[in-house]
Amino acid sequence: SQKIEQNSEALNIQEGKTATLTCNYTNYSPAYLQWYRQDPGRGPVFLLLIRENEKEKRKERLKVTFDTTLKQSLFHITASQPADSATYLCALDTNTGGFKTIFGAGTRLFVKA
């Protein structure tokens, strides 16, 4: 079956360290992958998009990699801050024609001061 997986366990890290979140997928060949941030009780907010022909994308302290062979994307936050604490969702297009985006369940990140 079609599947997109993110670590269900929360990630706890110390302020200043790099947080790395993983997104794995099966049975898709997405043309791109997106990452969103979601704070408790709020809707997701778009952060980054990476295309299948891009290995890496950066935006300020954020970095995303996309390995279509491993069917995996890694999302890094460098020099993490307590304000980075949130749930991070990955999303990909199913590349089946039309508009169809699949979201992962998200990984909760806690950054301790």
Place this chain on the structure above:
Amino acid sequence: DVKVTQSSRYLVKRTGEKVFLECVQDMDHENMFWYRQDPGLGLRLIYFSYDVKMKEKGDIPEGYSVSREKKERFSLILESASTNQTSMYLCASTLGVSSYNEQFFGPGTRLTVL
């Protein structure tokens, strides 16, 4: 900035009631979506719309219907609410027909069906 608003942040309804969830976007986006979000399951697409009076079923349309009479407004209707429809409902919009485009989400409606 794109703004997507939802009519209620919290809603409590009884089993069997008809429930209306309203979503409005102010950026002239063509596409609008309704998702529900449950712990461990991620966002699941209920319905989406490419244009006024247009609608397409998502992955879990059963028990729901939608209406899009105006471009900026997309309504989700629970014809007869059931307890298994207790969830967070999120509306989103995006410009253009490509799934490449980022989605802009509303704040969500936490619906509880008793």
